[in-house]
Amino acid sequence: MKKQNISDAVIRRLPRYYRHLNDLCNKGVIRISSHSLGVKMGITASQIRQDFSCFGEFGQQGYGYNVEELRSEIGHILGVDQSHHLIMIGVGNLGHALLQNFRFSQCGFAVDAAFDIAPSIIGTDINGVHIYHMDELEDYIRTHKVDVVSLTVPKSIAQDLADRLTDLGIRGFWNFTNLELVSSNPEVKIENIHFSDSLLTLSYRIVNP
Amino acid sequence: MKKQNISDAVIRRLPRYYRHLNDLCNKGVIRISSHSLGVKMGITASQIRQDFSCFGEFGQQGYGYNVEELRSEIGHILGVDQSHHLIMIGVGNLGHALLQNFRFSQCGFAVDAAFDIAPSIIGTDINGVHIYHMDELEDYIRTHKVDVVSLTVPKSIAQDLADRLTDLGIRGFWNFTNLELVSSNPEVKIENIHFSDSLLTLSYRIVNP
C-alpha cells in the first residue's frame, strides 16, 4: 500500500538501500531477504519491509527480493533514470575535484556546464565540461534547462547567488558552502554538504565514547 | 540535569547549533532566547531547551542565553578545543581541495601529515602539510599520535586500508569513499561523507515534490 507522505527518515535511507543493492548486484547476488539485507546494513528486517511498503510491493513471499529488480525500483524512486541537468558554479579545488572524480551520471545527473571568474580556467574543459565566465551565467540559464546548481563558491557570496538563481527559476541546490542556505520558496530544494558538521560529529564521538 | 545517553538526533543537531552560534557571534549578537534561535534555525524553542538540557544549564530565566558563552559550551561539548591529530591518506583532487580550503583548525583538528603514492607530489607541501609516501605510513603511526585518518582514496582499497589502520590503533575515520566502511570494533568511530547519498536525496525531492 503506497503511502502519501514519506518521512524524512525513510528518504534518507533510500540512497543507502540503493548503495547496498548496487553492491550486491556487482557481487552477482540474485536474491536477498529483508533479514539478510538487514544484517548487512545493521537495521531490522521489519524496518526494511516497512520502508519499501511506502512505495509498493517489491518482494515475494517465501523468496525475498530480486536484487536487480529491487535496485532498479529504488533507483527509479530516487530518480536516477531522470537525467537531471546540473551546472556547477565555482571551479576551485573542490569543484575541480567533483568534476574530475564524482560519478554524476550514476546518480542520474548530466553536468552541462561550469562557471567561474578565474581567467586561467575560463574557456577550458574539465572532464568534458566546459567552463564559462560567470557573466554568461544568466544567459545560459535563460537558454538551457537547468534542474540543479552545484554551489562550490566562497561562503560569502553563496546566499546572494542562490537568491539570484532562485529568481531565475532554479529549484535545486547542491550546497557545499559552510552556510545554511535558506529559501522562503517551498519549491526550492536544498541539499547541504557540511564537511565541518560531519567532522564535528566525529570529534564528539571520539571525545564522548 | 545531564543525561547519560545522548540520542543520535541530538548529536547531529549540535554542529548546527554551533554553526548558528558562530554566525551570531560574528554578527555581534550578545544574547538570544531559545525562541529566537528556533526561528532562525527552523525548529521549536522546546526542542532547543530539551537538547541543551542533556548537557547542562546554559541559560538564565528572563534573559535567555549569552551567545558567546553558549557557543563556547557547545564547542567544548563537540571537542573543538581538543586539538585532535589528523592525517590524510590520499591526496588526489579531493584530498588536495580539503588541504587547501577546509578549516580543520576551526573544528579542533591539526593536520599533521598526508600520504599518497604519486611520485609527483611526494615530498611536497600543501598548505603547510607535508606529503609522505604510503610506505612510511606504518612507521609514522607508530611514532606519532594519530586520532583520526581522513580517507580520500579509491573506493577499492578503502576497507582493507581501514582494517589495517584499525590494527595499528586508529580509532577515528573520516571516510569520503562511496563505501560503507564497517568495523567490528565499537571503539572505532566512522563518519562518512557520501556525496552520492546527498545528491540522490536531492534528486528524490525534485522528482517527488
Place this chain on the structure above:
DNA sequence: TAGATTGTTAATCGATTAACAATC
C-alpha cells in the same frame, strides 16, 4: 507439501512538543 518470507496491522518505544512552576 513444508518452510520461508512477504506485506501489514498492532504494540512499543523514543523523540518532539506543550505546559508551567521557578526565577532572573
Place this chain on the structure above:
DNA sequence: TAGATTGTTAATCGATTAACAATC
C-alpha cells in the same frame, strides 16, 4: 515589581519493532 524566559515534567506524536495471516 512585571515581563520574559528558562529547565523540566507531562502529553503527544511519529517512528521502529514485533507479530502474524497470507502465500510463494
